[in-house]
Amino acid sequence: HLSGEGNRAARDKFNVYFNADNGFGPIWGFYEENSEPAAQLFDRWLAPLKAIGAKRNAFEGVGSTDHLSFIEAGVPGFNPIQAYDNYDKHTHHTNMDTPERLNPKDLSAAATVIATFAYQAAMSDQKFPRVPPKK
DSSP states (O other): OTTSGGGHHHHHHOOOEEOOOSOEEEEEEEBOTTOHHHHHHHHHHHGGGGGGTOOOOBSSOOOSSTHHHHHHTTOOEEOEEEEOTTIIIIITTSTTOOGGGOOHHHHHHHHHHHHHHHHHHHHOSSOOOOOOOOO
């Protein structure tokens, strides 16, 4: 768990956490977790990806995903926007969540978007902007 005071050094090594967790298909953008610094970066990073189906980022956040524990610990964490139709009821963690149901074109688009965001964050001269966690 990263939130303990004794884990400050480990936590400070993290730049940003991207988590693809609660959806399927191509990535259309990212939830920006009400972070103005993230919004400025993400909107710029997403623009060239619109040619492969990326649509928009959302300023609000999303719940029930693994990135929330990183945010709670003070590490910027973000989840992408993907299709969610019946995902939690009929697919997620069921015997219908299998590789043969995947669409290679959607996987390629999702991988391109998340790789682009990870690359942009990694190549930045500055650490990803921190927003204090909500108390």
